[in-house]
Amino acid sequence: xxxxxxTRCIHALRHxxxxxxxxxxxxxxxxxxxxxxxxxxQTYQKIVQxxxxxxxxxxxxxxxxxxxxxxxxxxxxxxxxxxxxxxTSSAIWAHGRFVATGTDKVYLxxxxxxxxxxxxxxxxxxxxxxxxSGSRMPLKDRILPIPGFAFEVPVxxxxxxxxxxxxxxxxxxxxPLSIATEKGLPRVFAGMYVIELAYAGVVVxxxxxxxxxxxxxxxxxxxxxxxxxxxxxxxxxxxxxxFHVMLGETLSHFLNMxxxxxxxxxxxxxxxxxxSFLKGRIYAPYAxxxxxxxxxxxxxxxxxxxxxxxPITIALQELISVVAxxxxxxxxxxxxRKKYKPAIYFLIAWTLLLASIxxxxxxxxxxxxxxxxxxxxxxxxxxxxxxLLSLALGYRYALLEREKIALxxxxxxxxxEQNALLEQKVEERTQELKESNHVxxxxxxxxxxxxxxxxxxLSGLLELDDMKKLSAGELKQFSLALRQKIKYITDSIYNILxxxxxxxxxxxxxxxxxxxxxxxxxxxxxxxFTADQKNIRLYxxxxxxxxxxxxxxxxxxxxxxxxxxxxxxxxxxxEIVLGCRPEKERVEIYVSDTGRGMTTSQAERxxxxxxxxxxxxxxxxxxxxxxLQLCKEFVANNGGVLQIKSEPGKGTEFYFRLPGTx
Numbered sequence: 236x237x238x239x240x241x242t243r244c245i246h247a248l249r250h251x252x253x254x255x256x257x258x259x260x261x262x263x264x265x266x267x268x269x270x271x272x273x274x275x276x277q278t279y280q281k282i283v284q285x286x287x288x289x290x291x292x293x294x295x296x297x298x299x300x301x302x303x304x305x306x307x308x309x310x311x312x313x314x315x316x317x318x319x320x321x322x323t324s325s326a327i328w329a330h331g332r333f334v335a336t337g338t339d340k341v342y343l344x345x346x347x348x349x350x351x352x353x354x355x356x357x358x359x360x361x362x363x364x365x366x367x368s369g370s371r372m373p374l375k376d377r378i379l380p381i382p383g384f385a386f387e388v389p390v391x392x393x394x395x396x397x398x399x400x401x402x403x404x405x406x407x408x409x410x411p412l413s414i415a416t417e418k419g420l421p422r423v424f425a426g427m428y429v430i431e432l433a434y435a436g437v438v439v440x441x442x443x444x445x446x447x448x449x450x451x452x453x454x455x456x457x458x459x460x461x462x463x464x465x466x467x468x469x470x471x472x473x474x475x476x477x478f479h480v481m482l483g484e485t486l487s488h489f490l491n492m493x494x495x496x497x498x499x500x501x502x503x504x505x506x507x508x509x510x511s512f513l514k515g516r517i518y519a520p521y522a523x524x525x526x527x528x529x530x531x532x533x534x535x536x537x538x539x540x541x542x543x544x545x546p547i548t549i550a551l552q553e554l555i556s557v558v559a560x561x562x563x564x565x566x567x568x569x570x571x572r573k574k575y576k577p578a579i580y581f582l583i584a585w586t587l588l589l590a591s592i593x594x595x596x597x598x599x600x601x602x603x604x605x606x607x608x609x610x611x612x613x614x615x616x617x618x619x620x621x622x623l624l625s626l627a628l629g630y631r632y633a634l635l636e637r638e639k640i641a642l643x644x645x646x647x648x649x650x651x652e653q654n655a656l657l658e659q660k661v662e663e664r665t666q667e668l669k670e671s672n673h674v675x676x677x678x679x680x681x682x683x684x685x686x687x688x689x690x691x692x693l694s695g696l697l698e699l700d701d702m703k704k705l706s707a708g709e710l711k712q713f714s715l716a717l718r719q720k721i722k723y724i725t726d727s728i729y730n731i732l733x734x735x736x737x738x739x740x741x742x743x744x745x746x747x748x749x750x751x752x753x754x755x756x757x758x759x760x761x762x763x764f765t766a767d768q769k770n771i772r773l774y775x776x777x778x779x780x781x782x783x784x785x786x787x788x789x790x791x792x793x794x795x796x797x798x799x800x801x802x803x804x805x806x807x808x809x810e811i812v813l814g815c816r817p818e819k820e821r822v823e824i825y826v827s828d829t830g831r832g833m834t835t836s837q838a839e840r841x842x843x844x845x846x847x848x849x850x851x852x853x854x855x856x857x858x859x860x861x862x863l864q865l866c867k868e869f870v871a872n873n874g875g876v877l878q879i880k881s882e883p884g885k886g887t888e889f890y891f892r893l894p895g896t897x
Contacts, residue, residue, distance in 0.1 A: 270395060271414065273335040278419030283318050283412050286331035287311060294326040298356050298363075298399060301328055320408035322546045327408050329400040335390040339416040343398065344423060346413060348382040348477020349406040349491060355386045356399040370404075370491045373484060381424065382477030405545040406495075431476050434614040438468040441625050452632065459508030460628060463501050464621055470497035471614050495545065498552045499536040502559055506530045509563050512631065513578055519569040522562045529559055560589035577634065580627030584620040591616025744786045744872040748896055751822065752777040754787075755813050758794050762802060769807050773798075776814030783822050784894040789869035796862040797826040797889050804887065805830040817895065825890035832887050838879040842867070 271285045287310035289301070300306060310330055320327055335341045345353060345368075352369040368377070368384045379385040390396045402410055415423050442464055449457035473479045474494030479487045506526045509515065515523035536551035563585040570578035591612050645652075752775065759773045766773050783790070794813065801811045809829040816823040833841075841863060863877075870877045870891045881887040 271333045273333065273337065273341060273414055273416050273419070275337045275418075278339075279413065279415040279422040280333075281316050281411070281413045282331055282333060283313050283316055283410075285333070286313065286318075286329050286412060288313055288318060289328045289330075290320060290323070291326040291328055294324065294403060296326070296328075298401075301330075301399065316411070318408075318410040318412065320410075322407050322549050324403075324405075324546075325408075327402045327410060329402070329410065329412065330398070331400075331412070332395045332397045333390075333414050334393065334395050335414075335416065336393050337416060338392060339418055341388055341390045341396075342378070342415050342417075342420070343386040343388050343400075344413045344415060345384040345400075345402075346411045346423065346426070347409050348480060349404065349474070350384065350402055350408075350410065351404040351406075352402065353384050354401045355388075356401070357388065357397065359389055371488065375484075377480075379420070380480060382480055407549065430614055431472060431478070434618050435468070435472055437618050437622065438464060438472075441621055442468075445625060445628065448628070448632070454632075456508060456512050456628060456631070459504050459511065460624060462504030463508055463624075466497045466501035466504065467617055467621070470494065470501060471617060473497070475613065492543075493540055495548055495552060496537045496540045499533040499540070499555065502533045502555055503530060505559065505563075506533075509566060509581065512627065513566045513570040513581060514575065515566050515570075518573050518575065519566040522566045522569070526559065526562050526566075529555060529562070556592050557589075560585045560592065564589065577627050577631040580623045580630060584623035584627070587623075588616050588620040744789060746784045746786055746873065746894075748782050749785055749787055749790060751781040751783050751815060751824070752779050754791060755794065758791065758798060759813060761795070762798050765799075766802050766811070769802065769805070769809070771802060771805050771808070772810045774810065774812045774814075776812055778815075778817065781815055781817060781822060782896045783824070784896055785873040786869075789872060790893075793866045793869050793891075794824075794826070796866050800862065800889075801826050801828040801830065801887070804828065818892070820895060821892045822895040823890055823892045825888050827886060827888035829886045832881045832883045832885050833879075834881075834883055838881050842877065842879060 269285060271280050271282045273280065289306065289310045291301075296306070307330075310328070318327070318329070343355065348370060350369055351371055353367070355364075355366040355368070357364050366386055368386065377385070378387055388396060388398070400410075400412070402408065413423070442461060445457055445461055445464070448454075449461060473482075473490050474497055477491075479490035479494065481487075482490070506529065510523050510526060513519070515526070532551060533555055536548050536555065539545075539551065540548040564582060567578045567582040567585065571582060594612050755775045755777050759775055763773060798811065798813060805811055805828040811826065811828045813826050815825065866889075867877045873893055875891040875893050877889065877891045879887065879889055
């Protein structure tokens with residue numbers, strides 16, 4: 236038992252020493268802080284920076300507990316002119332001292348209207364005094380009928396007055412404390428009213444002016460603007476700056492609880508106003524859809540506010556207030572780039588308002604210190620914005636009037652335009668018929684160009700057989716060639732039919748993996764007999780592993796035509812190479828010959844988009860030029876460009892690049 240008592244005594248001494256140390260540190264800090272003074276010359280002063288603050292997260296601590304040395308040591312001074320603690324359910328405690336040297340009445344002021352509960356504690360001749368206040372108190376119990384809260388305090392001339400203030404609110408916890416004598420109250424009123432009253436005057440003037448235009452012009456854009464202006468001004472003046480206290484007890488309490496709905500309601504008008512005015516469905520469809528989705532969020536914010544969920548409401552409103560102006564600016568940029576000049580007013584207006592909102596939010600999140608201009612940022616920014624939007628409406632109306640005059644002038648020439656339109660339709664129908672005939676002629680020429688050579692060869696073999704000039708051994712030798720020619724003719728007809736469908740937009744390019752060497756050998760084998768007639772040597776120069784990504788039928792037709800042209804323009808004993816040059820991600824396919832070549836102008840003429848240029852071959856072979864035109868189209872369909880390297884007397888190389896695969 237003796238040891239237990241000794242242990243308890245030691246623990247008690249430790250706690251006593253700890254509390255004593257904390258108390259001494261707090262006392263030294265308090266007496267080291269400067270004390271604000273009210274004098275006959277200095278009748279008004281901000282005191283947030285001279286006050287110590289503590290956030291009671293439990294919201295359960297009493298004054299007696301707060302005054303204990305442990306909690307006193309946790310109080311911290313502020314580096315801002317306004318106390319701001321964000322949206323919180325905690326209780327905010329303030330502890331301060333000040334001195335008044337005059338004989339006038341002295342007031343402790345909280346110059347912000349949306350504080351649900353305020354309680355002032357001080358000692359008067361040793362007796363604890365407690366004065367409740369806050370936005371939920373009856374207006375008749377307030378000392379001063381201002382958008383804020385005032386406490387008259389008994390200050391003895393020249394003696395320090397010490398106070399504690401406890402605040403709780405469901406809104407953002409903003410507590411701008413100040414002290415003033417009775418003579419200093421006009422300065423308080425000037426700081427709280429002058430800019431806001433100027434803002435109210437601008438809003439009323441704009442509202443009446445645009446209301447008259449709305450009744451005269453009957454344009455729904457004016458109706459959207461008036462709705463936006465009304466709810467925005469109501470949010471700024473009645474809720475944010477607290478002028479609802481001048482509207483009577485019942486309405487004041489309602490607006491204090493649910494006035495934040497005005498912000499969401501303002502965007503419910505701003506969104507259709509911006510979409511309609513800036514022609515969002517035409518110039519910025521994605522931004523339009525995003526803004527309509529944001530309108531649903533605005534309705535959700537209003538519902539949360541009416542349900543009493545103010546922290547959620549404030550979070551949603553902050554989201555809308557940042558995202559909506561960004562989308563408005565995006566839409567205005569899109570419209571201005573489309574030569575819609577009134578959009579410049581929107582662009583400037585919402586850029587300035589976004590800057591105001593961003594500054595307000597950054598300061599409200601305590602990323603920057605608050606100062607006296609904090610409450611005036613939104614009124615000034617929104618005042619400039621609504622003026623610019625009104626100018627935008629006026630400019631738009633002037634443009635509409637100009638367009639109306641221009642339309643009247645256009646109507647005077649309606650007969651001439653109708654005649655021109657009829658002539659254009661006749662010309663279009665004629666052009667369609669020409670194009671249809673051109674496709675028909677092109678198809679017939681292709682058939683002639685692509686099948687003539689193998690049919691001639693086949694006809695020659697059959698004539699030799701009819702004339703009994705072929706022996707049994709020669710017939711057996713040429714039987715394989717006959718079968719190959721018949722197969723080639725069948726394949727050619729199939730490809731030509733596919734091409735005709737492509738000209739009528741009834742066939743699509745379907746790329747696939749193609750072993751290039753296998754295809755090249757088949758094509759060379761098909762043309763071996765034709766080349767042998769001119770003693771032309773055909774070579775294949777393609778690595779076995781080469782794979783390209785292309786439409787098989789289209790690529791085969793391209794290579795056959797290029798090889799056929801090379802045989803036609805290569806003289807006796809020449810050489811033709813069908814090869815490729817693999818690159819990093821593509822494969823360059825080429826057909827080169829040792830023919831007579833061509834000049835640069837001839838090559839350029841061949842590659843013209845609608846060229847049907849053709850010359851005779853080395854044995855006066857005829858052509859239409861459609862085969863090469865077909866090659867250009869099919870190479871382009873597969874992601875390549877047909878090109879030519881050639882010099883007179885040194886041969887020609889046709890080449891193009893296709894995607895390769897690993």
